[in-house]
Amino acid sequence: MPNQQETNSSQQLDRFSEALATARNMQQDWLNYGIDFVHFYVEDVDGDWLERWGEESILDSLKEFLVSDDDVAVRVRQILGERSLFDVAVNLEECLSLSEENDRLYAVINLLAGRENNYDASREIDDIELLNLAKNLLKKLAEIL
Numbered sequence: 001m002p003n004q005q006e007t008n009s010s011q012q013l014d015r016f017s018e019a020l021a022t023a024r025n026m027q028q029d030w031l032n033y034g035i036d037f038v039h040f041y042v043e044d045v046d047g048d049w050l051e052r053w054g055e056e057s058i059l060d061s062l063k064e065f066l067v068s069d070d071d072v073a074v075r076v077r078q079i080l081g082e083r084s085l086f087d088v089a090v091n092l093e094e095c096l097s098l099s100e101e102n103d104r105l106y107a108v109i110n111l112l113a114g115r116e117n118n119y120d121a122s123r124e125i126d127d128i129e130l131l132n133l134a135k136n137l138l139k140k141l142a143e144i145l
Helices: 002-041 058-066 071-080 085-096 101-113 127-144
Strands: none
Touching: 058 071, 058 085, 058 127, 071 085, 071 101, 071 127, 085 101, 101 127
């Protein structure tokens, strides 16, 4: 038991040391570059993020839908099994960013079938059911977004 506590303390000390080093580097960049140091640490600092402050993001809407009681969302969760809904929402956002409708459809089918990663494909899902679910999902998401 004491060995485990020493390991935990050592890990906590290592994490603290890393955080402290990062903060020191950030402070040094501030001293070296002035206010322009923010460009090193903030992505899209010159974008319209301030104007969009408070608006619900697409990712938030996708996450809300995936956990809802909607029939399509329930069926999607059943097919997804134990996969992270956050990861699925991120992947859905990528699918929706595709310009061609057929590309979006096939990307969603692949996502649902688990073909984008090393998902256990031992659960057979009927291709027609998968196609219909993907179409219904895209239709619902179009209504929401």
